[in-house]
Amino acid sequence: IVQSDEYRALWPLEIADDAKSKKRWNVVVDGKKAGGVYAVSLGGQVTGFRAGHMAPGWQGAIIIDDPLKVEDAYSKTGRSKANRKLVSTVKSRKASPDTPIIVIMQRLAQDDPTGLIQSGGFPGAWECIEIPALIDDAYVSGLPEQVQGQVVRDVQDQDGRYSYWPYKEPLAELLALEATDRYVFSGQYQQRPSPLGGGIIKGDQFGRYTVLPRILSRNVYGDTAQKTAERNDYSVFQLWGLGEDKRIYLLDMIRGKWEAPELKRRAIDFWNAHRAYDHKVSAPIRQMKIEDKSSGTGLIQDIARGGAGQGRIPVTGIARVTDKLTRVMDVVSYIDAGWVVIPEQAGWVKDFVAECEAFSADGTHAHDDQIDPMVDAINDLLAHPASDWSRWV
Template identity: 35%
Template sequence: MLLTPDDLHACEVELAKRSLADFARMAWHVLEPATALKWGWALDAICEHLEAVSYGQSRRLLMNVPPGSMKSLLTGVIWPAWEWGPRDRAELRFLGTAHKQDLAVRDNLKCRRLIQSDWYQKRWPVNLTSDQNAKTKFENDRTGFREAMAFESMTGSRGDNVILDDPHSVDDANSVAKLLSGVTTFREALPSRVNNDRSAIVCVMQRLNEADVSAVAIELGYDHLCIPMRYEPGRSKWAFGSGDPRTVEGELMFPERFPEAQVTELENTMGSYAVAGQLQQRPAPRGGGIIKTAWFRYYRDLPALEWRQIHADTAQKTGEENDYSVFQCWGRSITGQAVLIDQIRGKWEAPELLTQARSFWLKHKAITGAPLRAMKIEDKVSGTGLIQTLRREGVAVVPVQRAKDKVSRAYDAAAFIESGNVLLPEWSDWLDGFISEASTFPSGAHDDQLDPLFDAVHDVQFGPVTQTRPVAAIPRTVTAFNRR
């Protein structure tokens, strides 16, 4: 039996009523007639969470997604039109706000254009009133309206659904005063813009600072959707729906829209701090958290050393979600600095781990000059077997028992690093990764390079040395400047 045009029309209307995602696909041609729609599971997740608000399952929702993910279009344009038309809730009142009035007005105009389109009106004839049909506010004949305003000047109207889209600009997030102003508005002014206890606040944004509006929303217990651009185990958050479908670390969120080459270009262009916040949704303090990037010093020529020592951190497992194993060769300079000489890092099973450890030891044992004292390995899990085998081979291995947690050890090392007493080789190809990991600690995806750092700093300060020397000024061979 062939369906008539009326049958197809009825099916489309019913499908749109049941699914915000399906309505979004249908409405795309009205909003972006010259651009082909690229859809992915991340957009389904955003729609599922907005539907939870529509059905009363959520009254406070935070969605952290990377830029370019259709978050504004879905939340500020398509969702209100879906409520008024397919859901037959034209009495609902929407307030849309953003850090700039222009952005809020942009989405207001797009929503009005969608609702006034022939396609929409033929299926859901929502009548807009002539006396209130402006770019900042339009109203329908059932007293529902959608109004746009700047975030930090929210006055007057109240809404059933208040949409906060990017409360901070990138520049604002780097200003303490502007950041605090936005947080204050979120805490004190925004809650007063809702109609009643059934009203909802939906905040959709990328992370820009560890103390941004998102941090406050999380503290206040908002339902949370968080989708990093690249998959990181434990980073994704789902309040509704089936959760992140990815299982492989580094897997992309939206390859249909952001393929590997484009994401790599973004990462290279934006830098590690912006990537951590805007793409991965795990902001770290600019310049570092406990450990600031500006504290490190760099050398071109290896300073004169008193002794050298290898520090190791071995991973428990080698899965994609686990940390790496790391071997670092450190030295104590004759003026008392901790000097990182060399590093290898990888995910190795036990036989390969032994091979890498042995080779790294022999490589540095063969280098003349300051004596190589020992290889220090944490006596735990994979490290225990490695210690036993290397000892049988005659390697000077020292088991390490770490009595403190990593954060405490970071604070212990911080003052020494801040004093400019940790020197890094500016020419190493692994240096950017080391700096990124140090600056994002303790919120970064990995921290395996930091245990050897903390061990080395401790031993340079307090370990046995052949002679006692005061910590002096940085030698001329060291580049005493902020690399970042």
Template identity: 35%
Template sequence: MFDPERLALRTKLEGDFYFFCRYTFKQMTGMKWSRNWHHELMCQKLQAVYDGDCKRLIVNIPPRYSKTEIVVVCFMAWCLAKAPDCEFIHASYSARLAGNNTARVRDIVSSSWYQEVFPGVQLDPSTGGKDHWKTTASGVVYAAGAGGTITGFGAGKLRHEDDEYRFSGAIIVDDPHKADEANSDTMRQNVLDWYANTMKSRVNDPQRTPIIVVMQRLHEVDLAGWLLSGGSGEQWEHLCIPAVNEADQALWPAKHTREALQEMEDSNSYVFAGQYMQRPAPLGGGIFKTGWWQYYQPGQVPKIRRIIHSWDTAFKTKDHNDPSSGLVWAECDNGYYLLDRVNERMEFPDLKRKIHSVNERWKAHAILVEDKASGQSLIQELKQTTLPIVPIKVDTDKVTRAFAVTPLVEGGKVFLPMGAPWIEAYVNQLATFPNAQHDDDVDATTQALNYMHLNGGKTGLLDFYRGEVECLELQTSLAKSS
């Protein structure tokens, strides 16, 4: 019997994948879908895959942000509704996890509401396993674990080259790496080899069958990183959705507020850089490698030539804003010693007072402040005092400035105070740069090292003798404090 309402619903579900996801979620769980803009963006990309406009797609997105629900479960169920003869291979780091996902697809297809709207999609009663089942129209859904064998199964259908394109299935890889194994070179390489030697060859039509990889980033050379760098020889479209955008806004505030994301980053900046920001930093292997730093015992600083303060300023106090970083450096004959660190979120008046108080403890030969929008008013006011303010104009980007000082760090010329309560946070930020959410310490460090190295401590005669006296007094103070 003709039912115009059911026909209208079917037309809407087939034509709008995002609507299909929301409707399916409500039917299967009884709950309303919590909408966010990134859901629709992913759905648009997947519709392009179905239409044949995208053959290789990588989606990088934080964990628990609906990636499996949309890219794996709903997409397969939607494609089968439109083309019941689709052939899918779905893989994840765990065969059990992949099987659970394909079982959810089967549950949707066999549900009463789906059968009412899409009666042409029927399960083959001879196949009931959750990790391998078929439709009566010769559709196939097969689940496997990354690294496992896939013998006798392929994705998509090989059609005559003159036939008009019609979607017939895909390979969908979801989180191929287990998070706690991604830093193992052996385990990670196993996944890359598995893709190259097994999964890539499972497309029945290499020219038409799409492959989708959706995952959180875990390592620079994880599967997504390897594929994007051309490791498989394929051209990939890349949809990268970080937890915090360039405007410093949370991706999905209903899921994680900006403040909650900041807490997550503070607890483990390395994990946050990869899994949430999709910019994995090498642990101890970025621009500043952790093994390059030298350490000194407090009280064992050699003769000091001059003291330099370096400030990277910010005037906002919200948790997600960059703090102001103030670093106190000693220039010695054998290198540069970090003596103290201030890292706080302060309003303008508090920042001025802090700069004065730091100078009272560590008398500076020069106080460096970057001449940028947030520092210009500070520079103007502090120049009215007796503080030796030196505005620093920059004409290169942060990464270029960082690379300029890496020879000093790598050459063992930069010393950090052993046992300082803040030293771990400082080293972690520099180790994850440029992928860390904050780079205040990095900016203050590169500013100081570039200044000291390029200026070489040249002063007039009066300044020289005054500096000698001040450094002798500081040396005595450091020795007593040890």
């Protein structure tokens, strides 16, 4: 870009011949190097290179773009790592106390790098510029006068909010995004992240059914406890179906503290209880999917080996590669959008909803065993569907 005719027409620069890579290049003035650019990831090597010079006037800057990845935002370890990099490494790369640091990022959590700066954890004379997706007259009145007149006041919602850039982000689309996932929207779009506590999963966002649509596919999802002590989680098996309306339905569930061989018997009995089907209204159970870890690994192997009176049960393991909070945050938008439906009446549904509503970011909730297989079902049937099951029923 910097060597294009268009760029040089605005900023005539001469690039040194000794280094022209995207990550490292220098500018030449009067035959001498007069500065340059060094680009590296936040976790890359920055020692040995300083921004700016020990001289008066403008001498360069440190520009940091998106120092925290979205996938690390729900991990306290990931957030802490990004914050440590800012404080321990980036700050020391200033050649002069006057060398500015510019951080450009979307807000992802209250204690993300911007939150660290705003709370005083990264000392300095910082100026914060927030550009939310939905703005109102109060926000516009705080802008410089020469900017206020350029704001396009498009259609407003009932709270008097309008899009900051209606040509690119129409109000209707922004409101739909906000309704789908308020936590993500408040951070990434409004730059005001909400605290992650309880209330991540809202019980009133589940759809409710009394009559089922035609079910195109059914699977059993299982989560087994490591131990059966009083304080440990339960083992859970859930039957989920994909409806012809493209929503998923929790059809049945069992939950208890079982050790082998009772754990295997419970899993097989649950499968057999739902084996029968009428192809006019439902589909056969296609698989039993269990977390491939701890007691789940042994259960997968036991069921795969079969046994007297068991019949054939296609069983497969599920590898969960991210932490529980990240997995929940990745799928909660499907719940908020009404794509996940539970019974209006069932003996277990009240406890299921209570556990979902109690789920917290800091792990202070008592149990979350019913949440894991639900997340697996959402991932399997909604987020990453393997097939168009309507061809098979």
